[in-house]
Amino acid sequence: MAEASTKLDAKCPTGPIDSRWERHKFDMKLVNPANKRKHTILVVGSGLAGASAAASLGELGYKVKVFCIQDSPRRAHSIAAQGGINAAKNYANDGDSVYRLFYDTVKGGDFRSRESNVYRLADVSTAIIDHCVALGVPFAREYGGLLDNRSFGGAQVSRTFYARGQTGQQLLLGAYSAMNRQVGRGQVDVLARREMLDVVLVDGLARGITVRNLITGEIESHAGDAVLLCTGGYGNAYFLSTNAMNCNVTAAWRCHRRGAYFANPCFTQIHPTCIPRSGDYQSKLTLMSESLRNDGRVWVPKNKGDKRRPQEIPESERDYYLERIYPSFGNLVPRDVASRQAKFRVDEERGVGGTGEAVYLDFSDAIKRLGAPAIAEKYGNLFQMYDKITGENPYESPMRIYPAVHYTMGGLWVDYNLMSTIPGLHVLGEANFSDHGANRLGASALMQGLADGYFVIPYTLGHYIASQPMGKVDTQHDAFKASREEATLRLNKLLSVKGTRTVDDFHRQLGNLMWNHVGMSRHRAGLESAIKSIQQLRSEFWQDVRVSGDPGFKNSELEKAGRVADFLELGELMALDALTREESCGGHFREEHQTPENEAKRDDAHFCHVAAWDIQDSGGSINWTAHKEKLNFEYVKPTQRSYK
């Protein structure tokens, strides 16, 4: 299938891994301080990656414009991350190091990430904590006033920094405040309630974007010297996910359609501890931080179809299946393993709750051991959230949990400098594919978003600006004009269908297809049928969707319609990628490729690569070609992951 491509030069430095980034920083070109203000950088998205990049670039003297779809940049979905952020500080004196964090991340990603990138991530992790504390992020502390750490899914050391159950909120507000300071200094302009609909290429370089003003409906152009895409993941392709309602793939997808390769789209993370769905009206799912697995024990009844209340099921009739199967990691196995095991229990008809699609997460032992106040101190806000949503008190009866789509490891392909296959278009945070391989470890998403924004892009962007000759462009250029016209045409087309089905109706149907066939467990026949069904659904969408309202005013139906139209293309590519990756690795589980103990079976001989997809559209008929970037492991030798 995949051909080696000359376009996919990852530009990774060579030599000893612990000095690659240091040397690369020295080798990169610099932009003179007086020249930085002559360059305008367009940052799309204001989550951890976008806000931290905007702040750092503003500090350096670049002119920065930040765009976000929310009414305020502070509301980006990074805000909802609960658990924590990893850093190799070794404050716990338990044997952590940069090398161990690197090792755990490569292994956790099931050997489908780049060693150079992962090492850099682990390397800058400590500086992130220092900087966040300097900005006033109120991390949890011990009585002596020093920072507290906890261990998190998949790790045997305590390297996770946290702020009760709302670490993402505090880190994002820190980055938002640093960005606000640059707004005050006149370095950064924030344009809220703008949705990116296109990237504009001039002479092959990313030189601007086309956005829709979500209040006035106006189609605007913005020109600059580079575009940073920090627009998050594409989990909402599944309709139900833990993503915020407005998370979408449109900005990334529009770039893909202009030539940015999309890498490993089938690598999605299904998070094991979410509140199960309760009915068809369900609009989204809510995550319960996996830090809960530090003290909660996962179980199901030993007997099929046991409908007794959990308290009535005696200890001898409970199956603490994670502790049974994985005695050394127990309830702390990585996310993909925990999710898949929950699915197996439900498939065996040992699921619990009204729908039978749930397992128990039980705190009664921890409450006996530590007391309810200690549990409340650690997880109070999570218990309260669970109570609000389900009407049940987790201090008294075990939580019901079930996996849900949570994070997407795939994304736009980038090189070591975070640049996509479109020169000038850089991709940061969850929107890129780079650091997590086939499975992301807990507390690593926040680390990557901030690493990219605070500590990587300030260097690599300067190198691009200093080495790429480019003239001035303005928004009167033909390329901008053509892009505005295309975007307008597409919106009018969506409004003119005037069919019978709502946008959500199509989205729900796509989500069902994705969850059933491109979800926790995949097989050839299912993927092939999903591809056909998605193509069919896409053509129905353009013939029968009903979008009401005015293009020239606030119109959330029109916003959703454009996003679902793109999900209907991405969904097909996700299935295609899953179909062609004839192995199991991390979150990608192909039923044809498993060990006798139902563990993922990698095929390093044939699939130790990144699949980066290029799209061709000939008159509405879409085709993709895969290009491969070979992955080399010089330090962490690929082995079968074992958490037993």
Place this chain on the structure above:
Amino acid sequence: MGMTIHLKIWRQNGNETPGQFMDFTAKDVSPDMSFLEMLDVVNESLVRAGQDPVEFDHDCREGICGACSMVINGAAHGPDKATTTCQLHMRRFKDGDKIVIEPFRAKAFPIIKDLVVDRSAFDRIQQVGGFISANTGAAPDANSTPVPKVDADLAFSAATCIGCGACVAACKNASASLFVAAKISHLGLLPQGQAERGQRAIQMVAQMDVEGFGACTNTGACSAACPKEISLETIARMNRDFAKASFDRR
């Protein structure tokens, strides 16, 4: 068979056009639905009938992003204490109930459409002082300055503000004091925030006035409506910082 709920929803096209209440009926409402899911169902039926759905801000639906902003039966975010609209569930209501839904009303929050208001004044207040000036890359080791746990916990509690604006909607003067005080407290309680403490209070308070928010009379409606239960103590702290800085400046 679910509940039937009678809705009276404020509809308005822009701040310059007069608005009005309109009646809707939500049928077959499950008690496990969230309040916003109930509105989703109403909106889908409006779209099917070729009508404009009711616009409202929402995003995370987990009570943390601060986007949702409705006054429900006269209370910002509805009847439950410490709960955002998105976390309010229909089990709180009963069959046949009437529910009145309005936007967050304040001069400084102009109406955009229906229940959607413009809260960018909050961002502008943060931009004049809601930060600690620390450039990327210049920070000392994170454990070089111990912070007493008591102070860290107090700072954290103030920092949990989600910037929703319920405090403004609940205040009879539409004051933004609780919002501003929360940030001033968060940063002022930490050793890192001391250098700019006075200046921060002066500048943020001044911007709050520029934006057209009202004065604070210490009534406490803000704190009662706050989904994160930000304490009224923060306002005392803001007033002290402001007064001290005003004298220091002379």
